[in-house]
Amino acid sequence: MSWGFLRDLLSGVNKYSTGIGRIWIAVVFIFRLLVYIVAAENIWKYEHDEFECNIKQPGCENVCFDHFFPVSHIRLWALQLIMVSTPSLLVVFHVAYRENREKHHNQKLYKSPGEIDGGLLYTYLISLILKTGFEIVFLVLFYKLYNGFKVPRLVKCDIRPCPNTVDCYISKPTEKMIFLYFLVTTSCLCIVLNLSELSYLIFKYSIKCYLKRVIKNRQ
Amino acid sequence: MDWGALHTILGGVNKHSTSIGKIWLTVLFIFRIMILVVAAERVWGDEQDDFICNTLQPGCKNVCYDHFFPISHIRLWALQLIFVSTPALLVAMHVAYRRHEKKRQFRKGDQKCEYKDIEEIRKQRFRIEGSLWWTYTSSIFFRLVFEAVFMYAFYFMYDGFRMPRLMKCNAWPCPNTVDCFVSRPTEKTVFTVFMIAVSSICILLNVAELCYLLTKFFLRRSRKAANPKHHPNHENKEETKQNEMNELISDSCQNTVIGFSS
Numbered sequence: 001m002s003w004g005f006l007r008d009l010l011s012g013v014n015k016y017s018t019g020i021g022r023i024w025i026a027v028v029f030i031f032r033l034l035v036y037i038v039a040a041e042n043i044w045k046y047e048h049d050e051f052e053c054n055i056k057q058p059g060c061e062n063v064c065f066d067h068f069f070p071v072s073h074i075r076l077w078a079l080q081l082i083m084v085s086t087p088s089l090l091v092v093f094h095v096a097y098r099e100n101r102e103k104h105h106n107q108k109l110y111k112s113p114g115e116i117d118g119g120l121l122y123t124y125l126i127s128l129i130l131k132t133g134f135e136i137v138f139l140v141l142f143y144k145l146y147n148g149f150k151v152p153r154l155v156k157c158d159i160r161p162c163p164n165t166v167d168c169y170i171s172k173p174t175e176k177m178i179f180l181y182f183l184v185t186t187s188c189l190c191i192v193l194n195l196s197e198l199s200y201l202i203f204k205y206s207i208k209c210y211l212k213r214v215i216k217n218r219q
Numbered sequence: 220m221d222w223g224a225l226h227t228i229l230g231g232v233n234k235h236s237t238s239i240g241k242i243w244l245t246v247l248f249i250f251r252i253m254i255l256v257v258a259a260e261r262v263w264g265d266e267q268d269d270f271i272c273n274t275l276q277p278g279c280k281n282v283c284y285d286h287f288f289p290i291s292h293i294r295l296w297a298l299q300l301i302f303v304s305t306p307a308l309l310v311a312m313h314v315a316y317r318r319h320e321k322k323r324q325f326r327k328g329d330q331k332c333e334y335k336d337i338e339e340i341r342k343q344r345f346r347i348e349g350s351l352w353w354t355y356t357s358s359i360f361f362r363l364v365f366e367a368v369f370m371y372a373f374y375f376m377y378d379g380f381r382m383p384r385l386m387k388c389n390a391w392p393c394p395n396t397v398d399c400f401v402s403r404p405t406e407k408t409v410f411t412v413f414m415i416a417v418s419s420i421c422i423l424l425n426v427a428e429l430c431y432l433l434t435k436f437f438l439r440r441s442r443k444a445a446n447p448k449h450h451p452n453h454e455n456k457e458e459t460k461q462n463e464m465n466e467l468i469s470d471s472c473q474n475t476v477i478g479f480s481s
Contacts, residue, residue, distance in 0.1 A: 007224060019316075022312070022315075023312075026308055026312075029224070029228075030225070030228075030301060030304075030305060030308075031301070034221075034224070034225065034301060035297075035298070035301060037221055038221065038222065038297045038301075039293075039294045039297040039298060042293075042294075043291075043294065046267070046268075050267060050281065052277050052278055052280075052281055053277065053278075054276075054277040054278055054392070055277075153281075153282055153285060154278070154282075154392075167277075167278060167392065168278075169277070169278035169281040169282060169392075170281070171267060171281050171284070171285070172267070172284070172285055172288075172291075173285055174285050174289040174290065175285075175288070175289060175290045175291060175294065178289070178290055179294075
C-alpha cells in the first residue's frame with residue numbers, strides 16, 4: 001500500500017474527466033507526486049537527527065524540535081496530496097452506481113454512464129469545489145503553522161528543560177524552502193486549473209440549458 | 220510510483236517520435252534516470268552525515284552545509300529530468316486529442332472516416348505533420364530550454380562542475396574561518412561530469428532532431444510547390460518499414476530498461 005494506489009485511483013478518474021481535468025491529473029502526477037517521491041522525501045528524511053541545539057541539556061533538543069515542527073512539512077505535503085486526490089472518488093462512485101443501476105434494470109438508462117450530464121455533472125462540480133477547498137485549506141495551514149513559507153536557519157528556543165534561550169539550527173533550510181515554494185506554486189496552479197474547469201463546465205451547461213429552453217419555446 | 224511511472228507515460232509518446240526522438244528517450248532512461256537511481260543516489264546518500272567541519276561549535280556544520288549546498292546535486296538532477304521529460308506530454312495530449320476527434324467522427328458514422336473499428340484508431344500512429352509538427356517542434360524547443368537552464372543553474376550555483384575536498388566557512392555561529400570537508404569529492408566529481416556529458420549529448424540530439432524536422436518541413440514545402448502530384452503510398456511504405464525497425468530497436472532497449480528499473 002503506497003503511492004501506487006493513488007496513481008491507480010487517479011488513472012481510473014482520468015476516463016471520466018474533461019480535458020482540463022486530465023491536465024490537472026498530469027500536473028498532480030508529475031509535478032507533485034513524482035517530485036515528492038524522488039526528491040522531497042529525502043530532504044526531510046533525517047530532519048530530527050540533523051536538528052542541532054547549542055546545548056548539552058538532555059531533552060532540550062527534542063522539546064524544541066517538537067515546538068517548532070508540530071507537524072513536519074513533508075507529512076503535511078503527503079496529507080495534502082491524499083486529500084486533494086480523494087474527491088475524484090465521488091465521480092468514480094457515481095459512475096459505478098449508474099452502471100449498477102443499468103445492470104439491475106437490465107436496460108440502457110443513460111446515453112453513456114461516464115458522460116458528464118444530469119446528476120453526474122453536480123457530483124463532478126462538487127468534487128471540483130472540494131478539491132479547491134482542500135488545496136486552499138492546506139495552503140493556509142502551511143502559512144499559519146510556519147509563519148509563511150520560509151524555513152529559518154536558526155530558531156531560538158527557551159522551553160523547559162532548556163535552561164536559557166538556546167540557539168537551534170535547522171538542517172538544509174534553503175533546500176527545504178525551495179521545495180516548499182515549489183509545492184505552493186504547483187498548488188496554486190492546481191487551484192487555477194480547478195477554477196477554470198469549474199467555470200468551463202458551468203458555462204457549457206448553462207448555454208446548453210438555455211438553447212434547449214429556446215428550442216422548446218419555439219416549438 | 221516512481222521513475223517507472225514516468226517511463227510508462229513517455230513510452231506512449233515514443234510511437235509518434237522520430238528516430239532521433241527515440242534515441243533521445245533511450246539515452247534519457249538508460250544513461251540518466253537509471254544512473255541516477257542505481258548509482259548517484261548512493262554516492263550522495265550520506266552527504267550531510269559525512270560533511271565534517273573542524274569545530275565543535277554546535278550548528279556550525281548545519282549552517283556551512285546549507286551555505287555551500289543550497290540545493291543538492293541529486294535533487295537538481297531529479298528536477299532537471301522531470302522538467303526535461305514533461306514537454307513530451309504536450310505531444311501525448313495532442314495525439315490523444317486527435318484520437319478523440321477521430322473516434323467521435325467514427326461514432327457519428329462519418330463517410331470520410333477510413334477506419335474499420337475503434338481498435339484501429341487506438342493503434343494508429345500519426346505522422347508528424349500539420350499541427351502535430353508544431354506541437355512536436357515546440358516540445359523539442361522547450362526541452363532544449365530546460366536542459367540549458369538547468370545546466371547553467373548548476374554551473375552558477377557550484378562554480379563549475381568540480382567538487383572541492385575542502386571548503387572554508389565563516390558563517391555565524393562558526394567562531395572563525397573553519398575548514399569543512401566534503402565526503403567522496405572525487406566520486407561526486409566523476410558523476411557530475413558524467414551527468415553533464417550525457418546532458419550535452421541530449422542537447423545535441425535535440426538540436427539534430429530540430430534541424431531534421433525543419434529540413435523535412437522545408438523539403439516537403441518545396442516538393443509540393445515543384446510537384447503538386449506525389450505518390451503518398453510509396454512514401455508511406457518506406458517510412459512504415461523504417462518505423463517498424465526503429466520500434467523493434469527501441470522496444471528491445473526499453474525491455475532492458477524495464478528489467479533494470481523494476
